Amino acid sequence: MGRADVAVKIWLNDNERFADLFNGTIFGGEKIILPDELEDLDRETDILITDKKGKSRDLRRHRDLVKRWRKKVDLAVLACENQNRIHYAMPVRGMFQDGLFYTDQIRDLWRQRKTRKGNKETSYYGNLRAGTKHLTAEEYLSRFVKTDKIYPILNLIFYYDLKEWDGAVELYDMFQLNAELREEKLLKKFVPNYHINLVDAGNIGDLKNFHSDLQQIFGMLKYRSEKEKLQDYILENREYFENVDVETYQAVREFLHSEGMLKDMGNAVKKEEKINMCKALEDLYSDGVEAGRKEGREEGRVQGIKALVETCRDLGASKENTVSQLMTRFVMQQDLAVKNVDQYW
Secondary structure, three states: OOHHHHHHHHHHOOHHHHHHHHHHHHOOOOOOOOHHHEEEOOOEEEEEEEOOOOOEEEEEEEOOEEEEEEEOEEEEEEEEEEEOOOOOOHHHHHHHHHHHHHHHHHHHHHHHHHHOEOOEOOEOOEOOOOOOOOOOHHHHHHOOOOOOOOOOEEEEEEEOOOOOOOOOOEHHHHOOOOHHHHOOHHHHHHOOOOEOEEEEHHHOOOHHHOOOOHHHHHHHHOOOOOHHHHHHHHHHOHHHHOOEEHHHHHHHHHHOOOOOOOOOOOOOOOOOOEEOHHHHHHHHHHHHHHHHHHOOOHHHHHHHHHHHHHHHHHOOOOHHHHHHHHHHHOOOOHHHHHHHHHHHO
């Protein structure tokens, strides 16, 4: 797992954000899942597959985030896969991971049935049916008793790269079929489809469906490719961005692909402390300007001009504003300032 995935995983693992992500995406903003109803689960699924020749191989899959949702009784397992790149086979990958997870539940039920003592039964997935009985031949063959139940899994794909998702969102999208055959009733009846629940973080429709700081962050991501609008949005939401927690700050660095702009504050501040993102951006701007002003002679002056132009560009300043900065700080005519902006922008 890369550093970007780790930062985003830590940020989303917060129960309030996790619940809000599902509520805003699946339930239209209604608060169906509550943070205190969530419990962390093991993210590893590991099973052995045996072929006809008796050879076994290990299948292990690692999910980014998995939580059990308890509401009076166990209702579902919630999973979230983080993607910083488009995966063009995601429907098949998601279907395979879900299949492994259901297989793991069935295996666990069977293992617990073999090792139970008395009528008291407990499992990694929750409470199992109490009582014992003789197994039928069909149940023994299935390794699953007729009255056994497993928990459904609800999986989100959280995609956060700059490029808008242009991959398949369901299994049918991956088939080589013409439109006429795709709509055939026989196909839909006998070939099951699989749909992924995609969250394209930079292209969220209704931000009001989210009630945590997901609303501010998703709103910010809409302007990742428009520096001036991004800067304006952060300033308009100054009350929030002046007091972000460390986990949010680290995740934002990855969302904006701004590792070179925003400093890594992970080890510089304590987890409970807040970071002023607005000030971080302003300090960076000031440092760039000061570096340009302190450059000495002609060679240094050129480097200073270039540094100032690049800093203004990266922070979302307009070309007109950058020209004005050059004219003031390097005492040059407007036409020369325009030429320098065009050269180094």
